[in-house]
Amino acid sequence: MLVKNLTKVSQLLINSKSQIRHASAFKFAPDTAPAELGETTKMNLCQSVTNAMDISLSQDKSAVVFGEDVAFGGVFRCTVGLRDKYGKDRVFNTPLAEQGIAAFGIGLAAAGATAIAEIQFADYIFPAFDQIVNEAAKFRYRSGNLFDCGKLTIRTPTGAVGHGALYHSQSVEAFFAHSPGLKVVVPRSPIQTKGLLLSSIRDPNPVIFFEPKILYRQAVENVPVKDYEIPLGKAEVLMEGSDVTIVSWGTQVHVVKEVANIVKEKLNISCEVIDLRTIVPWDYETVCNSVSKTGRLIISHEANVTMGFGAEIAAFVQKECFLNLEAPVERVAGYDIPSIPHVYEAFFMPDKWKCIEAVKRVVNF
Amino acid sequence: MTVYKLTRFFNKKTTSFIKSIYYRNLSSATSVSDRASFPGYKGEFSTELQFIYPENNAQIQCYRVMNRKGVVIDPSHEPKFDNESLLKMYKNMNLLSKFDMIMYEAQRQGRISFYMQNHGETAAQIGSAAALDPQDLIFAQYRESGVLLYRGFTIQQCCDQIFGNSNGSCKGKQMPVHYGSKELNFVTISSPLATQIPQAAGAAYAFKRNQNGLCVITYFGEGAASEGDAQVAMNFAAVFDVPLIFFCRNNGYAISTPVKEQYRGDGIAARGPAFGMVTIRVDGNDLFAVYNATRAARQIAVKESRPVLIEAMTYRLGHHSTSDDSTAYRSVDEINLWEKDDNPMNRFRNYLHNKGILTKEMESEMDAEHKRIILECMTKAERTKYCKPTEMFLDVYDKPTDLILKQQKELLEHLKTHKEHYPMNSYEKL
Numbered sequence: 001m002l003v004k005n006l007t008k009v010s011q012l013l014i015n016s017k018s019q020i021r022h023a024s025a026f027k028f029a030p031d032t033a034p035a036e037l038g039e040t041t042k043m044n045l046c047q048s049v050t051n052a053m054d055i056s057l058s059q060d061k062s063a064v065v066f067g068e069d070v071a072f073g074g075v076f077r078c079t080v081g082l083r084d085k086y087g088k089d090r091v092f093n094t095p096l097a098e099q100g101i102a103a104f105g106i107g108l109a110a111a112g113a114t115a116i117a118e119i120q121f122a123d124y125i126f127p128a129f130d131q132i133v134n135e136a137a138k139f140r141y142r143s144g145n146l147f148d149c150g151k152l153t154i155r156t157p158t159g160a161v162g163h164g165a166l167y168h169s170q171s172v173e174a175f176f177a178h179s180p181g182l183k184v185v186v187p188r189s190p191i192q193t194k195g196l197l198l199s200s201i202r203d204p205n206p207v208i209f210f211e212p213k214i215l216y217r218q219a220v221e222n223v224p225v226k227d228y229e230i231p232l233g234k235a236e237v238l239m240e241g242s243d244v245t246i247v248s249w250g251t252q253v254h255v256v257k258e259v260a261n262i263v264k265e266k267l268n269i270s271c272e273v274i275d276l277r278t279i280v281p282w283d284y285e286t287v288c289n290s291v292s293k294t295g296r297l298i299i300s301h302e303a304n305v306t307m308g309f310g311a312e313i314a315a316f317v318q319k320e321c322f323l324n325l326e327a328p329v330e331r332v333a334g335y336d337i338p339s340i341p342h343v344y345e346a347f348f349m350p351d352k353w354k355c356i357e358a359v360k361r362v363v364n365f
Numbered sequence: 366m367t368v369y370k371l372t373r374f375f376n377k378k379t380t381s382f383i384k385s386i387y388y389r390n391l392s393s394a395t396s397v398s399d400r401a402s403f404p405g406y407k408g409e410f411s412t413e414l415q416f417i418y419p420e421n422n423a424q425i426q427c428y429r430v431m432n433r434k435g436v437v438i439d440p441s442h443e444p445k446f447d448n449e450s451l452l453k454m455y456k457n458m459n460l461l462s463k464f465d466m467i468m469y470e471a472q473r474q475g476r477i478s479f480y481m482q483n484h485g486e487t488a489a490q491i492g493s494a495a496a497l498d499p500q501d502l503i504f505a506q507y508r509e510s511g512v513l514l515y516r517g518f519t520i521q522q523c524c525d526q527i528f529g530n531s532n533g534s535c536k537g538k539q540m541p542v543h544y545g546s547k548e549l550n551f552v553t554i555s556s557p558l559a560t561q562i563p564q565a566a567g568a569a570y571a572f573k574r575n576q577n578g579l580c581v582i583t584y585f586g587e588g589a590a591s592e593g594d595a596q597v598a599m600n601f602a603a604v605f606d607v608p609l610i611f612f613c614r615n616n617g618y619a620i621s622t623p624v625k626e627q628y629r630g631d632g633i634a635a636r637g638p639a640f641g642m643v644t645i646r647v648d649g650n651d652l653f654a655v656y657n658a659t660r661a662a663r664q665i666a667v668k669e670s671r672p673v674l675i676e677a678m679t680y681r682l683g684h685h686s687t688s689d690d691s692t693a694y695r696s697v698d699e700i701n702l703w704e705k706d707d708n709p710m711n712r713f714r715n716y717l718h719n720k721g722i723l724t725k726e727m728e729s730e731m732d733a734e735h736k737r738i739i740l741e742c743m744t745k746a747e748r749t750k751y752c753k754p755t756e757m758f759l760d761v762y763d764k765p766t767d768l769i770l771k772q773q774k775e776l777l778e779h780l781k782t783h784k785e786h787y788p789m790n791s792y793e794k795l
């Protein structure tokens with residue numbers, strides 16, 4: 001239909017060398033869900049998002065799901081099947097306008113409905129910045145708690161995918177962390193996503209929920225079928241260790257987990273790996289307890305290093321743990337250039353090799 | 366001209382001033398049937414409680430020159446092109462459609478990361494491009510490659526940008542099809558939708574002040590027209606009376622979202638008059654209609670210094686992009702129907718055949734020639750290396766800041782000992 005003589009052309013094309021593309025290098029290692037959560041089923045991260053929204057829609061008659069192209073299932077397929085199941089007044093397309101999506105969600109929430117909004121890419125959340133930062137974040141505060149929009153959750157795909165270039169790769173969590181009144185969440189896996197998204201939807205504050213889009217299909221786990229929540233504001237210690245604390249979130253957690261394994265094996269360095277999970281409110285207690293023990297801290301994230309959330313953690317920890325620190329706090333993060341330039345992604349990323357070097361530096365300081 | 370305008374302005378102002386005194390005096394003395402004279406409304410009062418139901422208004426009609434078979438309806442509207450110009454336009458359409466086809470395939474084979482086809486919208490692109498002055502500045506969305514080709518952007522330049530190599534216009538920083546050309550007055554495409562539309566208004570204001578006799582044109586989809594930026598752009602352009610053409614490609618879809626879920630009014634055209642803009646709706650699959658409308662719009666924009674809105678009605682025959690499978694939200698029958706019945710290329714081809722300007726033989730020669738050029742350029746682009754990895758630190762500012770230089774140094778140090786983990790061979794030597 002689109003292409004005539006396609007086969008002929010393909011034959012011509014097949015002979016030459018393929019363009020090399022580098023997906024961000026990490027290995028996803030699945031977790032096992034706690035036994036008490038019962039029966040599980042295999043889901044990728046995308047399906048765990050759908051599953052959490054499915055549960056919300058079935059339990060909460062006021063809940064609606066909306067955004068650009070969500071009706072047919074969304075460009076990432078996170079809303080597949082929901083419209084058929086819950087009807088077109090509950091799962092619907094919006095006109096193409098992010099400020100509209102955010103504001104519509106604030107209005108729904110202010111009127112008592114549960115609003116689950118999708119922004120197609122985190123890179124395109126900025127037309128909604130005013131609505132989110134000046135409105136959603138301050139709705140409760142400015143009204144003396146007469147009104148709030150706590151029933152609003154904004155989901156949006158984030159992070160590097162290997163070829164997303166400048167506008168399909170950004171990690172923008174720090175912009176929203178700078179705005180009191182919002183909660184900010186970045187999950188690392190399907191099990192985490194389901195529990196954290198259900199908590200976000202039910203949390204009485206507006207939440208921005210960043211979904212690492214490279215994990216939508218790559219991350220597969222046996223996810224508990226039942227309804228469960230993972231509390232916001234609680235980090236998780238994924239690997240216990242004694243020499244260096246490494247804090248991260250989202251996809252980067254998988255990079256630093258691999259780093260911890262490598263340095264254990266090759267250099268006999270013991271790392272404690274923490275998944276922050278919630279950026280706001282962040283679990284400084286878990287982080288500081290760990291740093292008090294190890295005396296060394298590395299924070300790693302994809303976002304630009306300057307004013308990335310790592311800067312906040314570093315500043316906080318140096319004050320709280322000053323006397324425990326054996327080495328300066330290190331940040332391994334994106335360079336201060338528009339992220340992520342298309343063909344340079346492999347060089348831009350805070351990959352495992354750069355992280356390993358940082359581990360060596362803090363240990364040898 | 367300026368003087369004339371000034372006097373007119375002065376006269377109008379004086380008259381209304383005199384009138385206002387007159388009415389004030391009158392109204393204090395007697396009660397006459399008074400006209401509304403609010404700052405925001407001067408006009409008639411009405412005693413009827415009457416709402417406007419837009420559905421009761423006549424729809425804005427769609428201007429066309431040729432019917433679907435490529436036959437000119439009213440010969441007085443047939444543009445006076447010589448055969449060479451007609452062939453140039455057709456060649457561009459042919460080249461673009463071949464290019465679309467091959468790039469789509471190349472993406473499927475993993476040789477490029479992404480592509481966006483223009484299929485179905487070539488008449489809207491080429492027809493409008495042909496009506497412009499080559500110096501007119503273009504702020505486009507992304508589905509306007511034909512405009513750029515018409516201006517002289519080469520297939521090699523397209524391929525270099527798409528492959529992201531060191532010859533590419535943005536040096537590998539943006540995704541494929543984010544072309545740009547300073548020489549051809551085509552501002553580099555950016556992915557965030559609608560942002561270019563109000564920028565075009567600013568550029569047009571600069572043109573107006575320069576009195577350079579040029580205009581600015583901005584292209585956008587009917588989906589992007591929903592963004593706040595689009596409304597802002599129309600209002601700014603109207604308020605500042607700038608020589609700007611708003612060219613909306615209404616192709617029925619924004620990814621999966623059909624127009625009926627995008628807006629309720631009479632398309633995008635209905636918004637023009639609301640903002641005080643001269644407006645026309647055209648059959649976007651009719652090359653001549655698009656050409657005539659854009660040419661006239663350009664005349665109005667430049668001569669009367671005011672913005673003009675063109676809504677070109679068309680149909681996106683291809684998928685949204687290589688990331689999309691449009692059969693998930695529209696039927697194959699629907700696509701086939703448009704492909705067969707209202708295909709802008711077929712229409713123009715028929716016209717040229719009927720006139721004896723294009724023959725089957727010429728066309729198959731054209732096909733072969735274009736395929737050859739494209740494959741050659743593609744092979745070359747594929748073999749050309751990316752810039753040095755350190756290129757990514759450039760162009761953030763005019764000169765890199767000290768901090769950026771420090772980070773670049775850190776990367777270089779890192780690469781000294783870790784080269785083997787990076788795809789160094791695909792890049793120019795450090």
Ligand SMILES: Cc1ncc(C[n+]2csc(CCOP(=O)(O)OP(=O)(O)O)c2C)c(N)n1
Nearest residue numbers: 124508556557558586587588589618619620
């Ligand atoms: C601000 C912003 N939001 C969302 C997107 C994702 N997106 C890219 S193209 C597109 C649809 C645009 O449709 P339309 O304007 O009608 O242009 P068409 O693709 O039909 O040519 C969307 C939603 C984006 N690029 N920018």
Ligand SMILES: [Mg+2]
Nearest residue numbers: 586587618619
């Ligand atoms: Mg469209």
